Amino acid sequence: MITEQHTKEILSRAFLLAIAGRAGFNVHKGELDYGVDYIVASVRYSAARSRYIEDGPNIHLQLKATVDWEIDGDRIVYDLEAKTWNDMVERDVTRPLYLGLLCLEPDMDKWLVCSEERMVLQNCLYWYDATGQAPTPNTTTRRTRIPRANLLTSDSLVALMDANRAAVRAHR
Secondary structure (H helix, E strand, O other): OOOHHHHHHHHHHHHHHHHHHHHOOEEEEOOOOOOOOEEEEEEEEEOOOOEEEEEEEEEEEEEEEEOOEEEEOOEEEEEEEHHHHHHHHOOOOOOOEEEEEEEOOOOHHHOEEEOOOOEEEOOEEEEEEOOOOOOOOOOOEEEEEEEOOOEOOHHHHHHHHHHHHHHHHHHO
8 A cells, every 4th residue: 555645645636637637738747856746738729730739838836735734714724844835935936836735634534535426536725826925944844824715726727827828928
């Protein structure tokens, strides 16, 4: 059997792949680990080439999955590793690195429920953009408060891609 941490990692990837697939995006896993777990790329049909091609900007994601989270009003509270926080905030602002946080129930048996009618992945994947924030001097963790409105869905992923596309055009 694989470790619980690897199970969490696989479930967070499954969430991302399902959401990105529904949005019509391609997902790549980075070959080497330099702080980016996945790259979500937009795809369009090229009539001139009679084929689909990856097109435009992409979204860089650092995925985490945890049972150690809590709700505080309109925020999800999570203690992110300090090194991960600093990786996120020290990047070129034209290429933000979003945190994707899969919030799981403490009971592992509730993470994935399958039947003939459906497969349900519990709970939610939230996104967070720390662009423009300061590095933390902490050596272990940095308390991160993610707006609950930042639920990662196919529609919100499209909106993030559109915002990145607009930012790239404005930067040219």
